[in-house]
Amino acid sequence: MAGLAIAAAAGPALAEKVVPATKVMPYLDKFLRLPPAERSRMKLSYAILRDGKPMTSLKAALVEPSGARTPLPMNDEGFFERLPTLAQLEQGAKIAFDVPADLKLGSAMDIAPQLRPAVEYEVRDLAATVDETNAVIGKTAGVMAFMAPKFSGIAFLKAEGGLAVFADGRAQPLPLIRSGPYFRPEDFKGAVRVKLTKTPTKVAFYSGKK
Structure with missing residues (x-):
């Protein structure tokens, strides 16, 4: 699992933390640009960390340039159950977190096989x-x-x-x-x-x- 720090982007002061989706989910856009047949045996998953631990109850939403919001639920281990599409990433979608804008968070990426x-x-x-x-x-x-x-x-x-x-x-x-x-x-x-x-x-x- 690889991790990185997430800095706050412009957003409502102290109301929520809004970050470009590509910063929260690094390499996802490059992964999705590959032909599906070349990446069918693996999957990427992302979690949000605080003090190095996944935040399992964090509320998040994908915010598109139009302002439309789509909830991004997380599973019991703190990983997003839904990821942005390539089109959403390329259009500059952001992710809003229901935490103060100045709260320090991290992001972790997990690479797993598509094997049941x-x-x-x-x-x-x-x-x-x-x-x-x-x-x-x-x-x-x-x-x-x-x-x-x-x-x-x-x-x-x-x-x-x-x-x-x-x-x-x-x-x-x-x-x-x-x-x-x-x-x-x-x-x-x-x-x-x-x-x-x-x-x-x-x-x-x-x-x-x-």
């Missing part, structure tokens, strides 16, 4: 998800690409354990970290399937080397 929690996955889908996401990051990060994350695999949170299954029927245990097992395609060349002990609570990217 399941007990079994095809390795080709896992590998394609990792490869596509790294390619998207390279295309959207621009001159900051060297600082962008590079993912090496997929993590299965709270799945307890799992196996990499090969075409000949052989199986090899997946390595474990505190949150659960993970799969790196480079470590299991020739594997065709991943079978987990239980359905993960969440599927995430893994960026470690082992």
Whole structure:
């Protein structure tokens, strides 16, 4: 998860904080400019932080140049459930927060795979998800690409354990970290399937080397 500070833009003094949407959600416009087929295996999510922690009960609205407002609800983890469209971002839409204009806030971006929690996955889908996401990051990060994350695999949170299954029927245990097992395609060349002990609570990217 990457974060940055949000400064107040011009708006009603001390009534609310109004910030350009592109500052609240960096790289979203570049991401949406890519052809959908090139970014179908990943998703971006954004949260608002105060003192480094997500604000789960914050009220926010998208404000378009016409003055029209659209509520932007957040989920239990503090991430926006709805994001602006590319057209809205390009037209200069802003986001209004129901907090004093001088309140210091931060923004966090999360990159996640478009993989549903399941007990079994095809390795080709896992590998394609990792490869596509790294390619998207390279295309959207621009001159900051060297600082962008590079993912090496997929993590299965709270799945307890799992196996990499090969075409000949052989199986090899997946390595474990505190949150659960993970799969790196480079470590299991020739594997065709991943079978987990239980359905993960969440599927995430893994960026470690082992």
